[in-house]
Amino acid sequence: MSSEKAVQLSDGIMRQDRKLSDGRTISYYDSEQVIREAKDQRPVENRPGLGELRLDALTNEWVVMAAHRQTRAFLPPKELCPLCPTKPGLQTEIPEANYQVAVFENLSPSLADPKAEWELPVLAGLDTPTVDAAGFCEVISFTDDHDANFGSLSLVQIRLIMEAWRDRTREISKLAFIRHIFPFENRGVEVGVTLHHPHGQIYAYSYLPPRVEKMLQVAKEYFAKNGRPLLTDIIARELKDELRMVAQNSDWLAYVPFASRYPFEIHIAPKKFVANLSELSDLAAQSFGEVAKEAMQRLDGVFGIEMAYMASWHQAPVDDGHDVLGLHLQITSIRRAPGKLKYLAGSESAMQAFIMDMKPEQSAAQLRDVKI
């Protein structure tokens, strides 16, 4: 996206952009004055081609066909981890010998820059054309410590990650074909994680993902009727009911949602409505780590094991719903007991009708009871 440069961000955080051998940009986010100038010494390899966007005519939903991704890395051993810093004898995705937070375009992206005029086709049933899978997929490495995990990171480190999320949301929004930006983390082989190094991803879509489309429509209707953002009223309900609260500070609230879909689901929302990560105040950006760490630690504490989870940032689309659809992080865990997972089987997968085996008030109480 950008060529070699340095950008001053909030709270003294610096971003430095460098190029990888194959032309991808890598961005380092640092809280300290340090020059990132290590060169990617790997030979230039051809980048994979673009996938396709095909319309599922039964639902009018786009499906990404990314057949070029079949050969991607799958649980490489620690000594070959592509997210660890480069060291003698091992050239990874990250040329520096150490780093704080690094973001770079995915080597085998599901969605990529079409590099040409691109428009999402108008829906026309079976006559809808198939187009290049325009979008953007980035990896965000949370730390250079292979054995860390999000909940164990320092507040400084989480502040850096937050700044990277804000910055990427701002930067990727500038791409003309991007409609929605989705930073997320999958943790645990139970949810298909292919690299153990603590990291997240940022998917930027050239269409509204089905869930965003639905949330946007519901949020618009709610605002039109009530004059307030839906999430504002949800937070008020959670603060009043108290039963589903998990953690809070002055800026953030963590709670199990009233109609949770997973045995352990936690939403973390800013108490003051914002549409997206880039609109967060510096103060809120700073204090997120405290509540996030507590929520993650409580999650791991329930069964005394590292819980497999997905942590997903929901925000307003790039160009719609900024007054109505509020930023929040949805953490879902599929573990319902030490030896038992919640599977998305027939009802959830084929019908999208969720069945929960545990009441939200019950899982919130279990989360609150964890000694941390």
Next chain:
Amino acid sequence: MSSEKAVQLSDGIMRQDRKLSDGRTISYYDSEQVIREAKDQRPVENRPGLGELRLDALTNEWVVMAAHRQTRAFLPPKELCPLCPTKPGLQTEIPEANYQVAVFENLSPSLADPKAEWELPVLAGLDTPTVDAAGFCEVISFTDDHDANFGSLSLVQIRLIMEAWRDRTREISKLAFIRHIFPFENRGVEVGVTLHHPHGQIYAYSYLPPRVEKMLQVAKEYFAKNGRPLLTDIIARELKDELRMVAQNSDWLAYVPFASRYPFEIHIAPKKFVANLSELSDLAAQSFGEVAKEAMQRLDGVFGIEMAYMASWHQAPVDDGHDVLGLHLQITSIRRAPGKLKYLAGSESAMQAFIMDMKPEQSAAQLRDVKI
């Protein structure tokens, strides 16, 4: 639903209804003249209570809270299988010493008959009331042979299962609070199966599941614009393109959908549009087994292992869309290679945006190449 009685169905198939100790009905479907009169000798146990339907206000979707189900059977050993026939020393859910196909209400249903006046609340955001989880959940045991699987069953046996599906669709439709009926089979521990005995389930919802709501809306729009059911045109496309076809006979077509969401996804649809299982002609009911068996055997043949799958019947809702939304079976497998599963991680779970690692034409060719 019904008390002790015998009903003559199509093609000489007989249904006999009996009561289990706790009041649930068990229905036997037989292709031969046989009297089902074995008594359930188990002591009467209290049935679990009803769950709740809570509204997820972010999406206006209902979520079933079935906290009373936590203790349900989990992979019992074969000698304690509750779907095997009753034998000396083991009283199962099925009192007979042998059977062909048996259907009974789930012991721990997610959705159950509210036994009283019940209405789905009007959606009103956070003010939407929580109500009893009205609905109906049945188990359909495909055979008394614990070690069989659907693809290995005889055509006579599959004809019986089809008749049971048709009959249940017809019978459950009579319950005033039922809006949608969903027969399905999950196979394999990879998709959370808790009983190995070959069986399916029938979930009947008191609300339109989100995916049905979407498919109904899309099908209505398509019909209004084109004057034909969407599925009719999809089948015409598949017959013309040929690339994604897997199997067919005079009444049924099996194909990988144009925008498949799973590494191996097969749809099986009647060539002549019908809204639901009960509207299938006797001829189509009879000839389904041939195509279904072939599709299942091809699925197992791809990697030479029993594929984990979900097989889900999509049909029109009970009281809507009968001219526009067509019956079809959606079989999805999450296995993308012998040692690799497709996980519904961040993009699929949180955004409902599906990413496929394999082109439908590629998986269809692999399925066609299987020697059976």
